[in-house]
Amino acid sequence: MMRRESAFIQLDAAVERSDVTILRGLPRVGRSSFLEDWKNRRADAMRCLVEDVRLEAGIFILDHVDARAIDQIIGIVRTAEDTKSRTRLVVAPSDLVTAERLRTTLPGVVGSVEIAPLRIEELAIEIGQQQLAAGPVEAAPLTAIPAPAQAADPNRHWLRGGFPGSLLAHDDQDSLIWRRGMLDGLLARDYTEWGVERAFPMGDMFRWLANQNSAELNENSCGFAKRQELKSAVYVLELLGLVRRLPNYPAGSSASMDRNQKLFVRDTGLLHASLGIETSTQLRANQAIGGSFESYATEALILAAGGRCGAQFYRELGDNGEDEIDLILDFPSQKGRLVAIEFKVGPNQKAKRGFYNGCAALNIEDRFVVHSGDAADLGEAVHRLDLKSAVARIAGKRGLRAAL
Template identity: 35%
Template sequence: MLTPVLQEELAFSPAVALLGPRQVGKTTLALAVARQQPHVYLDLESERDRHKLSQAELYLQSHLDKLVILDEVHRAPGLFPLLRGLIDQARRDGHAEGRYLLLGSASLDVLKQSGETLAGRIAYLELSALNVLEMGASQQDALWLRGGFPSSVQASSDERSLRWRENFIRTYLERDIPQFGPRIAAETLRRFWTMLAHHQGGLLNVAQLARNLGVDVKTASGYIDLLCDLLLVRRLQPWHANIGKRLVKSPKVYVRDSGLLHALLGIETTEQLLSHMVVGASWEGCCIENLLSCAPRGVTAYFYRTSGGAEIDLLLAWPGGALWAVEFKRSLSPKLERGFHSACEDLQPTRKWVVYPGQEAYPLAADVQAISLSGLCEVLRGHTNSGG
């Protein structure tokens, strides 16, 4: 569903960075869009393709009439100053858009490098894992258990899916992560990632995580930053407003893909998941990722919690200033708690939703609607940016 957005950005921007974790489908999407025009594709993890760029300026100048796709672009950071010069040259020649499509498995290096040299010349898009609209509502439970990576959710069995995710985690820890930062022992980072999985949806306490891991706070903060930059972990920020209440100021932390969360916790089947203590937080995190992948650009996500117990699981802030309050209940008969009503009295959101596992939409109260995950994803996908 990102295809039209990518096409629009390529029609407007000289360069587009398409970011997302490995195996999420960036290359497939890029090549599908590129088929409509002359293009050249280079995988910078391939020694042969990197060799083509040994004289990068000469090579790229010979393809000024094509869309150049550079996959795993962080492997060649020296290209960015050259791309800036070529983009500026093309602008002077009257060819300002659709020159380069940069694919990256993480935000940190791509954003750092391109932010320094391609300001005003590049647009950023994030490709999320498959969501419930792309899979279909009938596949909701499989999507929740296995996560949204195509090879995982479409595997022939739960066992095969779990094996794929375990190999994915191992590859990230042993091969990919060392490319992006200082050398970190794979077992140490795995322990840290698993600790976050056990703490799914909880308030982030870096000092406690550091003590449990036996490292200092600065090191633990660096691990969090790295996993967030790799688009594997989400820090959901608290809503701040001057409303005369004591607000929680720590972010909540989620392993973004529910399938990776379950692999880190050794959960293979739906039966195991439903009896695990993480079930509620897992459902909440899965819903958040699905909703944010369907929300219009410019919508910002928060949560709201006061020291007095008022709480909203997900607060969507729209560019026009409207707020939507979303609560998550893993029950076919969801009931609202006093904390949600108190929070809504504080913030006065324009829309109030409770996402539950069923498919029927119905009112829970005069201004609160129970809705399925796919139903609210549809609402977000079709809504204007005003949020009214």
């Protein structure tokens, strides 16, 4: 199992804050292995069945929990509150229904930590490799990479995504088959509790959204789904962790809430599986490569901030066309500091005028370009960073050292 140091830190903090911590994550993302590694780091944690939880100080890890255990967990929490025992639970639900019922039944008691697919800096931790590129554009052919080093190659990480079963597959074809099988099983589940009819084609919806990746989502533009059906499906996909929505800046304002949100498929391996992209050669030739890299880098930078920032985009009609900032990260703990980021495929690409206009309109001085090459260029006023360097910079802005 590859180590997830950031998630270890987040879970340590969560169990101090909450009586119940839900460990969220997609199937096959590695939650059970993560929990075993985390338990071995602590002297106060043990894995057990729900019926074996004791009302005493300690952390009890409940893995693969389904809806049958919900009432027992609620009973444990309420009894622990009455007896003032410091009993803490870490729960890894096996389905979305269980996670959401615990969260809504025990408001103020339940916290959560997400185990996301493996991130680029987590690969660097595992293999001790200090020089990681961010994508296949400038890469050597995959056939030149020895099999034992597959997981270390960032070309594979962008192409295949961060699921261990996909990342470590024997070849690109096996990886694609794995991802499609995982998606098919997940999207065939019953989501009627969230207003998604049993016969609704969730697989088609996910493929349709993959074709809209990194664009603003028009909820009235899907030809095979009504607006409410689309809204319900996207909500479920977001709860699962398959897609991410970004609001238009400033988030939470009336103006932002009235405008379309930007939608991303969070794991680019799943994005490419839906688009039929099997190899790096196919990705380089596909018109979706720009949106794919934007999705890949956006997710990496949001996760690098460790949940301590907001994420938005900016798009306004200016005097000379659209003024646009691909990603704005805001850090409330740093007096609302804003960071503006532009994404480019290829190491020589520079930000366009619309990016500078947007930064000027919002008075953002902290800004940089993230490109798909393998080295940072700090020679210009607006730095052009490879993804590894950008992740390190964002991680540093929350007071943590990047795991590189």
